[in-house]
Amino acid sequence: xxxxxEDLDISLLKLKVTANNVVVNFKNDLAKIxxxxxxxxxxxxxxxxxxxxxxxxxxxxxxxx
Numbered sequence: 001x002x003x004x005x006e007d008l009d010i011s012l013l014k015l016k017v018t019a020n021n022v023v024v025n026f027k028n029d030l031a032k033i034x035x036x037x038x039x040x041x042x043x044x045x046x047x048x049x050x051x052x053x054x055x056x057x058x059x060x061x062x063x064x065x
Contacts (some may be wrong), residue, residue, distance in 0.1 A: 001024060001025070001026055001030070002024070002025045002027065003022065003023070003024050003025075004022070004023045004025075004038065005019040005020060005023075006019060006020050006021040007019065007021070008020075013014060014044065015044060015045040015047055015050070015062050016042065016043070016044045016045075016049055017042070017044075018040060018041070018042045018043075019041045020039070020040045020042070021037075021039065021040075022037070022038045022039075022041050023035055023036070023038075024036040024037075024038075028050070030038045036050050038062050038064065039063045039064025040061075040062075040063045040064065041060070041061070041063075042060070042061040042063075042064040043057050043059070043060050043061075044057065044058050044059045044060075044061075045057060045058065046058040
């Protein structure tokens, strides 16, 4: 799988990542699946889980799919 994006914004204060104009292309056995284009993806880490050494996303938002 290849993931391409135009802008990546990382906020350390809010523990949030935003990627704009995302295109996901599949490879190998999944190459028959057409590319997926998403206007923006926002993901936010759960800070309490991060304190105990676990990475857990508290929210994921897909826009303009």
